[in-house]
Amino acid sequence: MSNNTASKELKIKGKILRCPNCGASEADFDVDTGGLKCRKCRTVFMSPRVNEFGGVEELVGEIRGDGANDIETDDFVVTLRCPSCGANVMVNKDAETVSCHWCRHILESAERVPNGSMPDMLLPFKLKKKEALIEMKHFLRERNLFSARGFASDLSERTIKGVYLPYAVVDINATVRLSGVGEKSVGTKLVLRNTGRDDESSLETVYEVANYDLERDFNLVIDDLTIEASSDKFEHGSPVNTSSVINAIMPFDTEEAVAWDSRYLKGFSSEKRDLNIGQLRNRVRTQVNDIARHVAMATTSEFDRGVRWDDIKIDVQGVKWKTAYFPVWLYSCAMTGVGGKRAIHYIAVNARTGEIMGSVPLRPKIRTVIVGIPFVLTILFTVYAFMTNFSKHFWTNIACIFILITATIATAKIMKQKSREYSNVSERHMYELDTNISTKNMKTTNHYANTTIREDKRMIEGYNEEKRWGAHNLMMSEDPLEDATGIKSATYVKIVSYMIIALFLIAIAAMLGLLVGSVIDLAS
Ligand SMILES: [Zn+2]
Ligand SMILES: [Zn+2]
Structure with missing residues (x-):
């Protein structure tokens, strides 16, 4: 394996990685190996991996990756602002005609904006364009029966775009303390009830329920929680919210990420990060809260009527922020729907794992x-x-x-x-399941309080063990009925x-x- 050359010693922070054989810096991304191929001697060399798992439990304080702001790499890319949808599209300087990956608008070099800071790392494209096309065709075939006529009629290698999308990758080392109440069924009883009409009364079933006060204490280590860093871009002001499409193709194999190098961008376009860490903090906090409740579920299975956590304290000892570019094959198609409203539909393929998601318009009426x-x-x-x-x-x-x-x-x-x-509006990334999470020192306290009578089989009032508030905004408003009264009563x-x-x-x-x-x- 000559391409697996040990090139780590060649990478000096802020300096461009050179060919280990001839020292040239002109190299192109080689999709077959995932590395860079020297233009002079054709040697393939790999960028160093910079995000391997581990070490999060020792994390203290707040650490931020500084990006690769060196001028040498900045010269290779230009950022253009799409006048049609507002996306900041970053492309290789030598790219000829550039069109916006979201709305296909042709971009002019007059729309140039400053590049801003580069991400810390990226995952190179692994899945080839023709493989993505096969996946997309299969996806459409499965949804052919009721789809709007003419949708995706121009789907081809020409209309699929390879895009690097911006993400924040966060490591968290925290202590979690949950306190709340849980309900356990004891049995049923028949009681004689006055029906309200004269002296008549009837037998009714009621439920005996044991109430417990619960507490959970544990260390929570999250390695590579991945958050979209241009989330509002995906809303697009369209009547069809296709943000879930991009969200649902996660996760990426973040531990394979290599040091930022603009040579990987050639032939692809990319989206500039438009949310800073301050803006992402809230979503991270919400997702950590969701993960904490998800982890605690493993210790509450005996409470068949559910658990309501009233107080959740997350004490963050250490957090590390890194910014990244991850590769996506994207096909966009504008459709005029009912009432003449124009909506852009997307099919996206994770260019690392092949995970696919899309929004296909139904035939009108x-x-x-x-x-x-x-x-x-x-x-x-x-x-x-x-x-x-x-x-x-x-x-x-x-x-x-x-x-x-x-x-x-x-x-x-x-x-x-x-x-x-x-x-697919309710599809989402299952971050509570797909993220590298570990817990230690789980302390479990179930304190019996009393036994009471309930009229129905519903879950505990305010049941929130399974609530996931940190998924995309769209998820929060999904089925308010379930939110209010629990799953059983919704049915x-x-x-x-x-x-x-x-x-x-x-x-x-x-x-x-x-x-x-x-x-x-x-x-x-
Ligand atoms: Zn060379
Ligand atoms: Zn656009």
Whole structure:
């Protein structure tokens, strides 16, 4: 393996890495090896890895990577501001025609802005463009049935762009203290209840619940929590929020990152970081909070009615910030949706792991049409049944109407699910599972408080063990019903509301049928 030359000694901070064979600095990124190929002697040499795991538990104070601000590397790149969407696109100086990777607007050199500080490290492209194209085609084929006609019709190697996106990679060494309450089922009881009508009373089931005061104390070490450093860019002011697409292709193999070197940028474009560490701090804090509650879940499984953490103290002993460029294959396609609104849809492939996510627009009105068919059939059949002596085939009629209504509801549910699969708005990076996390010295206290009676099987009020507030902004507002009352009751509410809708439909259909029936009677 000649390309695996030990080149670490050649890398001096602030100096460009030179060919270990001939000393030349002109080299190009070589996707087959992930290294740099000397233009003179064709020797392949590797940039040093700068982000290997470990050492976080000894981290004290706040450390920031200083980026690679040296002038030598800065000369290779220019940053252009997209006048159409505002993205700061960084490209190699020699690049000919440059178009914005988000909105495809052609950029002029007149839009040049200062480069700003370079990231500390990057992950070179590993997946090739034609492999990304195959992945994207497969992704689209799976979503072909209901997708808007003409979407992604120009998908080809020409329209896919390789982009380095900016991230902050954070190491955290903290002590966590959680305190709250947990509920455990003891059993059920039948109680005699006054129904409110005279002296009548009835038997009702109630639930006996043991209440506990809980405390958890532990050391939490997080190695390479990865946060997008241009998050608001992804909102794009479009009616379809495609930010989740970029978020969901994480994680990256951050431990493989190499020292920043602008020669890796050639042939790709990149997005300048537009959020500073101060702005990212809040999201990091929220994600650490989520991770802490996730870790604690392993110690609370006996509390079947859930746990509510009331107080979460995270004492950070050490934190280290690094900035990075990670590679993504990006395809963007603007579509005019319902009401003439223009939305940009993306398909993105993680160019390290091949993880893919995208937003595919549904064919306009397809949901209405598909759900409309069983709905109209229900109405027509009911009208027909009432016109032709309903009571004669009473049970057959009732059964048919019931089946048709069920079909309508089922279709509506399936189409809702399909539309989620196409837009993928609720997809996200599972940072609480996919990050290198370790805990030490877990102290567990479960203190029995009392036993009380509850009327229902719901989770504990304010249940928050599984809440993930640090996911993309979009996640926070997802299904407020679940947020308020816990998962079990949300399902219950859904079933009840479907039943009410079904009864409502029967009533309308029956009234229509009677009306038409009486009109015919009058006429004859
Ligand atoms: Zn050389
Ligand atoms: Zn743009």
